[in-house]
Every structure is written in C-alpha cells, then in structure tokens.
Amino acid sequence: MPDPHARIAASFARQGLMTTLGATLTSVTAGRVEISLVPAPAISQQHGFVHAGAVAAIADSAAGYAALSLMPEGTGVLTTEFKINLMAPAAGERLIARGRVVKAGRTLTVAQAEVFAVANGAEKLVALLTATMMAVTGRDGIGD
Numbered sequence: 001m002p003d004p005h006a007r008i009a010a011s012f013a014r015q016g017l018m019t020t021l022g023a024t025l026t027s028v029t030a031g032r033v034e035i036s037l038v039p040a041p042a043i044s045q046q047h048g049f050v051h052a053g054a055v056a057a058i059a060d061s062a063a064g065y066a067a068l069s070l071m072p073e074g075t076g077v078l079t080t081e082f083k084i085n086l087m088a089p090a091a092g093e094r095l096i097a098r099g100r101v102v103k104a105g106r107t108l109t110v111a112q113a114e115v116f117a118v119a120n121g122a123e124k125l126v127a128l129l130t131a132t133m134m135a136v137t138g139r140d141g142i143g144d
Contacts (some may be wrong), residue, residue, distance in 0.1 A: 004028055004069035011076075012065065023058050025065075031101040033065040038094050050090035055097075055115055059084060059129035062099030063111035067133035070104045075135050080108070082131035090126045092117035102130075109133045 005028040012018060012025045018035070021043055027034035035058045037043075037050070045051040060079055068077040099113040115127035 059113040062097035066099035067109040092119035
C-alpha cells in the first residue's frame with residue numbers, strides 16, 4: 001500500500017471545519033492519524049474549556065482519516081456512527097487526537113480516537129471516541 005500522507009493531507013485541506021477550528025494534520029501512517037488543535041476563545045464553551053463539539057470533530061476526523069489511510073485509491077470515507085466519552089475538561093496548550101483502525105473491512109471499518117490535552121509537556125486523556133466508518137467508492141479522499 002502506498003504512503004497515504006499526500007492523499008489524507010489533500011482531503012484534510014478541503015475540510016472547512018478543520019480550518020475554522022484551527023486544527024492541523026500532524027501525522028499520517030497506515031492505519032493511524034494525528035490531528036492537533038490549539039485552544040482558542042472562539043472554540044471554547046462557557047467555562048473556558050474547548051467545546052465538546054470541537055473535541056468530537058477532531059476525534060471523528062482522526063478516526064475517519066485513519067480508516068481512509070487503509071482504503072484503496074478511488075475510495076472515500078464517511079462516518080456512519082460514533083460514540084464519544086468525554087472524561088475530563090479539554091484544557092491545555094494543545095489538544096491531540098490520535099486515531100487508529102481497530103478492524104478494517106471492505107465496506108465498514110471500526111476505528112478509535114483518543115484525545116489528549118497537553119499541558120506543561122504532560123498529556124492527559126480527555127476523550128475517547130469509537131466509530132464505524134463506511135467506504136464510499138468514487139469519492140477518493142473525501143473525509144467526514
């Protein structure tokens with residue numbers, strides 16, 4: 001399988017929400033993707049933490065792109081369902097969503113993403129997402 005980085009990066013660049021949030025694609029390998037986000041007031045909730053919607057968005061994209069990285073060329077990916085556990089307030093200097101494939105299938109792929117808050121060099125797990133991703137033919141690189 002070819003290196004998926006260019007394909008994932010091109011798709012990620014087309015995601016308006018990731019641009020709006022200020023998220024960046026920081027790592028892509030087969031079956032694994034990492035997305036980073038620097039907290040800002042525009043994506044906070046009323047207590048000053050990063051809003052759960054932003055946390056879920058980067059987790060969903062990390063899991064979806066991890067799944068896409070194992071799908072053949074000419075195939076896109078869509079999320080069919082996800083569950084997220086928010087385990088601690090998302091606060092720190094940066095958030096990192098690490099997506100990985102649990103089981104890749106021809107049509108459906110199960111993936112997970114862990115979201116960590118980084119503060120003073122230490123990582124704290126703040127969210128865990130489990131998702132089912134569907135392969136969509138004829139839509140190469142189209143993300144969630």
